[in-house]
Amino acid sequence: MPKISLRQVLAFAGLHLVALFMAWLLAIWSLPGFDSDRTPSMLGRGAEVLLSVLAMPGLAVFMIGDDGSAHSEVLQWTVFPLNSLVWGVGLACVRAWWKQRKRE
Numbered sequence: 643m644p645k646i647s648l649r650q651v652l653a654f655a656g657l658h659l660v661a662l663f664m665a666w667l668l669a670i671w672s673l674p675g676f677d678s679d680r681t682p683s684m685l686g687r688g689a690e691v692l693l694s695v696l697a698m699p700g701l702a703v704f705m706i707g708d709d710g711s712a713h714s715e716v717l718q719w720t721v722f723p724l725n726s727l728v729w730g731v732g733l734a735c736v737r738a739w740w741k742q743r744k745r746e
Contacts, residue, residue: 646734654737655723655730658696662726665693700725 672686694701700721 646731646738650734650737651727651730653730654733655726658729658733659723659726662693662696662722665689665696669693696729697722697725699728 668689669686672683672689703725704718704721
């Protein structure tokens, strides 16, 4: 198994967190007004799909643990950075595997 460094994991996790928040902001920005009958733009629909992909598996964990209590907000702000950390580990492993495969 190729080695991954903590620096790579944190870099990928940071990139994921930035991409997640950018997709979230873009999805909110592209929403039509409440009184409007317009559908979201193609960019907005793409941002919603990207947001759905980037938010998993953290969103699934949050939805299971969300009971409407005050602890839900703490859970939310804990799950999303941990979600990015999971993505960071996964992306760093894929990068290390790819580099090892390329060397062979």
